[in-house]
Amino acid sequence: MTPRLVFFPLLFALPGLALAQSSKISQVLVYPGGATVERVAKVAAGTQTLKLSCLTSRFDLDSLQLQGEAGTQIGEVSVQTVARERAPECAASPLDASIRELEDKQAGLKAEIDAQELVLGFLKNVGANPSAGNPAAIADTAESLRRSGLEAMQRQQQLSRKKQLIEQDLSPLLAERERLVKANPQVRTLQIRLATRQAGELRLSYRLSQAGWTPVYRAHLDTAKAQLRLERQAQVAQNSGEDWSGVTLRLSTVQPRQNTGITPPRPWTLDLLPPLQVLQEMQYARAAPAAAPPPPFIPPPEFNVAAPEARFDVSVFQGEFAAEFLVPGLVNVASDGQRVGYSLGSELLDARVLRRVQPQQEAQAFLMAELARPAGSWPSGALQLFRDGDFVGNSQLNLGNDERLDLFFGRDEMLRVTVEPEQRSGANAGFIGSRAEQKIGRAFVLENLHKKPVLLQVLEAAPVARHEDIRVQTVFNPTPTQEPWKKQPGVVAWELPLEAGKSMRITADYLITYPKDARISGLR
Numbered sequence: 070m071t072p073r074l075v076f077f078p079l080l081f082a083l084p085g086l087a088l089a090q091s092s093k094i095s096q097v098l099v100y101p102g103g104a105t106v107e108r109v110a111k112v113a114a115g116t117q118t119l120k121l122s123c124l125t126s127r128f129d130l131d132s133l134q135l136q137g138e139a140g141t142q143i144g145e146v147s148v149q150t151v152a153r154e155r156a157p158e159c160a161a162s163p164l165d166a167s168i169r170e171l172e173d174k175q176a177g178l179k180a181e182i183d184a185q186e187l188v189l190g191f192l193k194n195v196g197a198n199p200s201a202g203n204p205a206a207i208a209d210t211a212e213s214l215r216r217s218g219l220e221a222m223q224r225q226q227q228l229s230r231k232k233q234l235i236e237q238d239l240s241p242l243l244a245e246r247e248r249l250v251k252a253n254p255q256v257r258t259l260q261i262r263l264a265t266r267q268a269g270e271l272r273l274s275y276r277l278s279q280a281g282w283t284p285v286y287r288a289h290l291d292t293a294k295a296q297l298r299l300e301r302q303a304q305v306a307q308n309s310g311e312d313w314s315g316v317t318l319r320l321s322t323v324q325p326r327q328n329t330g331i332t333p334p335r336p337w338t339l340d341l342l343p344p345l346q347v348l349q350e351m352q353y354a355r356a357a358p359a360a361a362p363p364p365p366f367i368p369p370p371e372f373n374v375a376a377p378e379a380r381f382d383v384s385v386f387q388g389e390f391a392a393e394f395l396v397p398g399l400v401n402v403a404s405d406g407q408r409v410g411y412s413l414g415s416e417l418l419d420a421r422v423l424r425r426v427q428p429q430q431e432a433q434a435f436l437m438a439e440l441a442r443p444a445g446s447w448p449s450g451a452l453q454l455f456r457d458g459d460f461v462g463n464s465q466l467n468l469g470n471d472e473r474l475d476l477f478f479g480r481d482e483m484l485r486v487t488v489e490p491e492q493r494s495g496a497n498a499g500f501i502g503s504r505a506e507q508k509i510g511r512a513f514v515l516e517n518l519h520k521k522p523v524l525l526q527v528l529e530a531a532p533v534a535r536h537e538d539i540r541v542q543t544v545f546n547p548t549p550t551q552e553p554w555k556k557q558p559g560v561v562a563w564e565l566p567l568e569a570g571k572s573m574r575i576t577a578d579y580l581i582t583y584p585k586d587a588r589i590s591g592l593r
């Protein structure tokens with residue numbers, strides 16, 4: 070049912086039966102830059118007022134929603150935000166019982182250690198003043214003191230060791246309790262008017278901005294099978310002031326803070342420019358010194374300027390379609406800002422394995438996997454690359470709108486690339502030498518040192534004329550298999566197999582002609 074929410078600045082006494090009830094976080098939906106938390110509270114039959122305490126004060130009040138089961142009507146809701154020390158019911162921590170147990174053990178050991186010290190002190194006093202008499206009796210007394218002192222010292226050492234171990238267990242619990250208190254210095258209390266005919270549950274949800282998740286991927290390339298396993302992972306972090314313990318966690322690529330619409334286009338107007346003299350006067354007026362700006366506003370001392378809240382980066386999700394992922398099982402995410410990783414599954418994809426060479430950029434061959442775009446939503450994120458089980462480096466997965474995905478897996482040292490010196494020559498041509506020409510010859514040799522054939526992809530950027538007076542003639546050997554490559558002007562590609570132990574030579578010759586007295590940009 071749709072609740073009716075009315076918020077009041079302070080709590081007030083509501084008539085009827087009042088019930089203080091705790092609520093538990095059941096599930097959380099995390100966005101790239103926020104989260105929606107859902108809590109569940111038990112409601113007894115006949116309850117007229119329900120009080121929910123110890124909620125985090127960081128959630129957005131405008132996002133609060135309440136929903137009851139059949140037979141439950143929701144009335145007014147009052148909200149109060151107070152410091153934690155002003156809410157005694159919120160002072161307790163889930164760690165208090167464990168801390169008290171360890172502190173009791175610690176106190177018991179300290180008392181026993183003090184008792185052992187009294188025994189040792191007594192034995193020392195007796196040993197310092199032996200009674201005169203029979204030497205045999207003195208010897209027996211000394212031996213008895215030695216045994217008793219040894220036992221007391223050994224017992225004291227054992228007690229000190231146990232006390233040290235208890236302190237080691239107690240220290241992290243105290244630090245965790247202190248962290249929980251500092252993470253949520255203020256608490257929020259809801260008081261809800263209800264009309265319930267039968268027992269049931271009340272669900273409330275609210276949004277937080279102090280949470281987020283980012284995708285992380287791993288690409289495992291099997292060169293022998295020509296397959297790529299793409300693993301999808303998520304890193305979740307939050308500092309909302311309340312821990313998420315044993316909750317159902319869902320991840321969404323929806324961005325609640327992203328623009329939901331687009332502004333209308335501006336009119337396209339045409340007008341005549343003012344005369345030159347008017348234009349000069351306008352420029353002179355703009356160049357004149359402007360009046361001094363008013364002094365900045367300084368808030369009065371009692372005005373408290375709130376510090377900006379920490380935000381999680383959401384830029385990696387731009388341009389992606391919405392998707393939602395469910396993390397298996399119940400999970401825990403502490404409110405400490407630390408990233409927690411979860412696996413979201415993997416996909417096995419067929420890949421075309423080849424070696425890409427761009428001789429003019431670098432005389433190296435790079436192993437590459439080309440595959441079809443995987444189905445679904447793949448937000449941009451960090452990518453770890455593995456080749457035949459070995460880690461080769463980090464990259465970034467950014468599919469964009471491409472139908473094909475190219476992933477590089479490092480250099481292939483078993484494919485030798487040799488770039489021959491470039492050949493250049495120039496001359497005058499045309500009618501009475503009115504045009505200049507320049508010949509450029511390039512050549513590169515590729516040698517396969519593998520014991521099996523490989524597929525090569527060689528890219529070359531040929532000169533492209535952007536003026537009708539510039540003419541370019543190209544001669545390639547062998548003929549490129551793609552011209553232009555991916556619709557890029559001038560870029561050509563060869564995709565050719567190269568047998569094991571064999572070599573291949575590729576040449577590119579260019580003849581560029583242009584007016585003799587013209588200045589040409591781009592000539593290398």
